[in-house]
Amino acid sequence: MINIIFSQEYKNHDTGNHPESIERIKVVNNLIKEEYSKHNLIEPTIADKKIISLVHDLDYVNKIYDSIPNSGFTYFDPDTIASPNSLKSYLLAVGGSVDAVNYILDNTNKDVFFCAHRPPGHHAEINKAMGFGVFNNVAISAQYALNSGKFKKILIVDFDVHHGNGTQHIFENNPNIFYASSHQYPFYPGTGSLNEVGVGNIFNCPLPSDCDSSSFRSLFRKNIVDKIDIKFDLIYFSAGFDAHKLDPLASINLEDNDFYWVTKIVLEKFANNVPIISILEGGYNMKGLYNGLNNHLKKLVEYSNE
C-alpha cells in the first residue's frame, strides 16, 4: 500500500498552449483511477509562506504571491506561466510534499508517498522561477524533513531528463542532503556536469543526446549507484518522465521499464526499510508519462509490501 497525495485543483493551473499542461494531471488522475484506486489517496494541504521560505527568499515568495494575474497570463520567465488559479496549485504542491514528511513523522513504519502535482519544481532557484515551476517542492520538503531532526542523511534522486539546477544549488553546501541526478547534457538548464560535486554531496550523471536504455543503465550505475556508499534515512525521487523515448522536449530514449529499473536500483542500494517520498516533476508525452509513472509506482508498491 502506498500513499498518493493528489488534488483535482491541479486542473485549474491553466498555462494555455504549453507542454506543462492541464492534460498532464488528467493523465496522472486516469492512471491513479485505473491502477492505484485501492491505495491511500490523500488531499494535500496549503503551504504557508513560512514553509516556502525554508529554502526561498521571503522577498521572492512575496513577489510570486503579488504577481498572480486577475485574468490572462503572467510570465515569470518565457517558460513559466501563471494564471489566476495558479497560486493555489503552487501552494498545494508544496503543502503535499511537506504533508508527506508530517505523516512519516507521525508513524514509525516505512511509509511510501507519491506527490502527484503540478507544476514541477526542481528548476526553481532560491529567488527565481524557472522551467515551469516557481517553488522547489522537493527542496522545501527535504529541508523541512532535515529540520525535524529525525533524519540525518537524506538522498534526492532526480531522474527527470533535465538537471535540477534549483535543487542542486539549494543543497550544494549541505553535507546532510545528497542530490543525484541523471539528465541529458549539455542541455537545458545548462548545469549538471560531472565536476559539480558540492561538498561531496552532489552526484551528476550526464547523458548524451540519443542515449538508449542500456547506456542509461550503465551510466547511472557508474556515476550514481557505484559512487555513493551510504544508507539514507529518507529517500526522495524527483520523478520526471521526460527521458522517455516518446517525450517531445528532449532526446533520451528510455523505455517504460527503465523507470521501474531506476526505482529498483536506487531502493536496493540506498534504502534500508526507510520512508520514500516521490515527487512528480516533468513528463510531456501523455503515453510516456502514463507508462513511465506506472512503472515507477509499481516498484514503489512492491517496496512498500516487502
Ligand SMILES: [Zn+2]
Ligand atoms: Zn524535465
